[in-house]
Amino acid sequence: MKRAAQISELDSAPLLRLETYWREKRADRAMPSRNDIDPAEIKELLPQIIMARIEYDPLRVKYSIVGTACARHAGFDYTGRYLDELDFASETDTDWMAIYAEIVARKQPVAGTCLFRTADLEVPYRVAVFPLSSDGVRVDHTIAYEHLTLSLTEMDHVLPVKPTR
Structure with a gap:
């Protein structure tokens, strides 16, 4: 992922819409909660929203909601699956576990911008992942938006996400 200093x-x-929503729900707290x-x-964002639950000891990420567009781009609906159980062959430049570990640490x-690889090309897409916390201290969920648009031709060449277990 090529980092952006600001969304x-x-x-x-x-992405700006989700950032504004997250800040409104956060109010004067460090992070909003999943219940917020x-x-x-945010109905207009839902097809490209990904929500995940963060588990500890060991640190694991479980996808609780994968928007329909995200599932289509992945070639597989990975709702209910753990990140470490998936092979994201289409991701060429992003260590998602490291991203989640950073969010947990920094809150x-x-x-x-990430690169999405199909069988014959790479397509840049923009993404933002936001922390959520039930107690205002420990990150226990995240909400993300993947701003990726693929043409029908590109969709024909998607490298599907595959379960490793």
Whole structure:
């Protein structure tokens, strides 16, 4: 992932919309909670939203919601699966476990541009991942938006996510 210092650098209205929503729900706290997130309030973003639950000892990421567009781009709906159980062959430049570990440690959003690889080309996409916390201290969920648009031709060449277990 090529990091962005600010989400506004990514030139993505949906990412700015999610950032604004996250900040509103956060109010004066370090992070909003999962219970603060109301899908009806961000309905236009849902196809490209990914929500994950963070588990500890050991640190693991379990995808609780994978938007329909994200599942289509992956070639597989990985809702209910752990990150370490998946082979994201389409991801060429992003260590997602390291991204989640950073969010857990820093309690701050991470955003940038990633490369999505199909069978014959690489397509850049923008993404932001935001921490959520039930107690305001420990990150226990995340909400992310992947701003990726593939043409029908590109969709024909998607390298599907494969379970490793």
